[in-house]
Amino acid sequence: MSAVAGDSKVATKQRLIEAAEALFADEGFDRVSVRDITTKAGANVAAVNYHFGSREGLVAVVLTRYINPVNEERLARLDILERRVAGKPLPVEEILDAFVRPFATQVRRSELSEKLFFKLMGRMFGQQGCDLPPVVENGFITMLNRFHKALAKALPGLAAEDVWWRIHLMAGAMIHTMAHAESLQRFSGGDSGNPTLEQTLSRFIRFAAAGMRQGADEAPDDVKPKGPQVEFPF
Amino acid sequence: MSAVAGDSKVATKQRLIEAAEALFADEGFDRVSVRDITTKAGANVAAVNYHFGSREGLVAVVLTRYINPVNEERLARLDILERRVAGKPLPVEEILDAFVRPFATQVRRSELSEKLFFKLMGRMFGQQGCDLPPVVENGFITMLNRFHKALAKALPGLAAEDVWWRIHLMAGAMIHTMAHAESLQRFSGGDSGNPTLEQTLSRFIRFAAAGMRQGADEAPDDVKPKGPQVEFPF
DNA sequence: GTCTATAAAGTGATAGAC
DNA sequence: GTCTATCACTTTATAGAC
Numbered sequence: 001m002s003a004v005a006g007d008s009k010v011a012t013k014q015r016l017i018e019a020a021e022a023l024f025a026d027e028g029f030d031r032v033s034v035r036d037i038t039t040k041a042g043a044n045v046a047a048v049n050y051h052f053g054s055r056e057g058l059v060a061v062v063l064t065r066y067i068n069p070v071n072e073e074r075l076a077r078l079d080i081l082e083r084r085v086a087g088k089p090l091p092v093e094e095i096l097d098a099f100v101r102p103f104a105t106q107v108r109r110s111e112l113s114e115k116l117f118f119k120l121m122g123r124m125f126g127q128q129g130c131d132l133p134p135v136v137e138n139g140f141i142t143m144l145n146r147f148h149k150a151l152a153k154a155l156p157g158l159a160a161e162d163v164w165w166r167i168h169l170m171a172g173a174m175i176h177t178m179a180h181a182e183s184l185q186r187f188s189g190g191d192s193g194n195p196t197l198e199q200t201l202s203r204f205i206r207f208a209a210a211g212m213r214q215g216a217d218e219a220p221d222d223v224k225p226k227g228p229q230v231e232f233p234f
Numbered sequence: 235m236s237a238v239a240g241d242s243k244v245a246t247k248q249r250l251i252e253a254a255e256a257l258f259a260d261e262g263f264d265r266v267s268v269r270d271i272t273t274k275a276g277a278n279v280a281a282v283n284y285h286f287g288s289r290e291g292l293v294a295v296v297l298t299r300y301i302n303p304v305n306e307e308r309l310a311r312l313d314i315l316e317r318r319v320a321g322k323p324l325p326v327e328e329i330l331d332a333f334v335r336p337f338a339t340q341v342r343r344s345e346l347s348e349k350l351f352f353k354l355m356g357r358m359f360g361q362q363g364c365d366l367p368p369v370v371e372n373g374f375i376t377m378l379n380r381f382h383k384a385l386a387k388a389l390p391g392l393a394a395e396d397v398w399w400r401i402h403l404m405a406g407a408m409i410h411t412m413a414h415a416e417s418l419q420r421f422s423g424g425d426s427g428n429p430t431l432e433q434t435l436s437r438f439i440r441f442a443a444a445g446m447r448q449g450a451d452e453a454p455d456d457v458k459p460k461g462p463q464v465e466f467p468f
Numbered sequence: 469g470t471c472t473a474t475a476a477a478g479t480g481a482t483a484g485a486c
Numbered sequence: 487g488t489c490t491a492t493c494a495c496t497t498t499a500t501a502g503a504c
Contacts, residue, residue, distance in 0.1 A: 144421045189379075
């Protein structure tokens with residue numbers, strides 16, 4: 001059950017967090033005021049400062065609440081997979097599954113709708129620059145380096161640098177797809193259908209695995225693509 | 235040359251636009267005040283309202299200034315390619331080249347550094363919801379439908395719905411990669427190297443083309459991936 | 469823990485002189 | 487087209503009563 005105004009069984013602190021999450025997902029971290037949050041939560045204007053010290057403190061709590069569990073579950077899943085193959089390379093699909101499936105786990109833990117949850121994830125993971133709390137930033141570094149290692153082992157034909165860029169491309173595809181599913185509906189005029197979460201994960205894994213594997217056994221990545229290179233008069 | 239405070243040869247209106255672009259790229263559209271912009275441009279506080287009617291008017295100008303040329307150049311490039319093959323399908327790489335190369339064209343037209351320009355593009359294309367001016371929104375719809383058609387023809391094994399989702403994944407990879415190149419550097423500890431723009435485009439095209447093509451001749455996209463589906467205790 | 473009242477600063481916008 | 491002065495409003499934060 002979602003905690004909003006009038007739901008006085010749930011502690012104020014919790015109601016504030018959940019109201020903030022919903023508002024941040026919808027409007028972005030910058031467009032939501034403390035008053036918006038306390039009103040939605042049915043709390044007093046001073047409640048945010050009492051419970052979180054400041055608006056910034058609440059933002060940090062919201063940022064940490066899902067990102068860290070997602071990154072930890074990613075590592076735990078990768079651990080399980082690697083224990084099973086005992087040092088051998090893993091199939092790329094399995095590694096990518098460990099990378100995205102935690103979202104499906106965590107969305108069930110949250111009070112948000114699937115749609116709002118992924119919008120919030122998109123805003124968080126798509127954040128520019130360094131406004132992530134240090135503990136979150138470090139969690140990313142640890143997690144990404146483990147996945148880099150696993151993917152480099154799975155794709156021995158690729159240079160370390162290329163593996164990093166493909167991780168970046170892969171993560172971008174995931175974040176954007178989750179955050180902007182409604183844009184796709186708008187742009188396609190509804191022709192993109194109404195897939196389940198599982199179908200979307202499957203689509204992502206297939207797309208990204210093919211991209212990760214591309215040419216891994218042949219040419220290095222910095223060879224020119226065979227595209228046309230038309231001279232263009234702009 | 236960049237137009238900032240003191241550069242009185244350039245018209246105020248132009249200086250305001252360029253100052254706004256740089257600030258929006260760095261901090262996001264919401265965190266920049268009218269005063270920030272006029273100060274950076276060396277203009278009077280009232281200048282934004284005089285020249286653009288309101289802060290919102292300036293934002294709309296900035297949003298339209300590059301997105302529309304990018305989308306139009308995409309269409310023009312696709313036109314040239316299609317004229318050459320006279321109704322036959324195009325190689326996926328050539329279609330994707332037409333999709334991303336306009337960024338390389340437009341970055342040269344702008345006063346921003348390559349890094350700032352792509353950060354700005356990332357903020358624009360990554361915008362949630364409907365705060366795009368209608369002319370921009372419609373430009374997207376037209377452009378994306380043309381690319382959908384070209385890609386569907388190039389990938390006859392795919393359902394229309396799957397083509398839409400792969401376009402979405404592909405565009406997400408591009409936007410995120412361009413906007414967050416510095417995050418990759420931070421997360422990889424510098425191991426992602428210092429590729430040129432051309433190398434980055436090439437990496438993107440190869441990755442995305444492989445993803446677009448995945449299984450296009452065999453199974454439909456909604457088949458379960460062969461990943462492990464481990465039961466996970468969360 | 470919750471509330472009211474209020475402080476202190478910042479916001480976009482505008483009228484009117486030059 | 488530029489400037490000053492100012493308005494009306496919102497923002498975060500806090501002191502102090504309950």
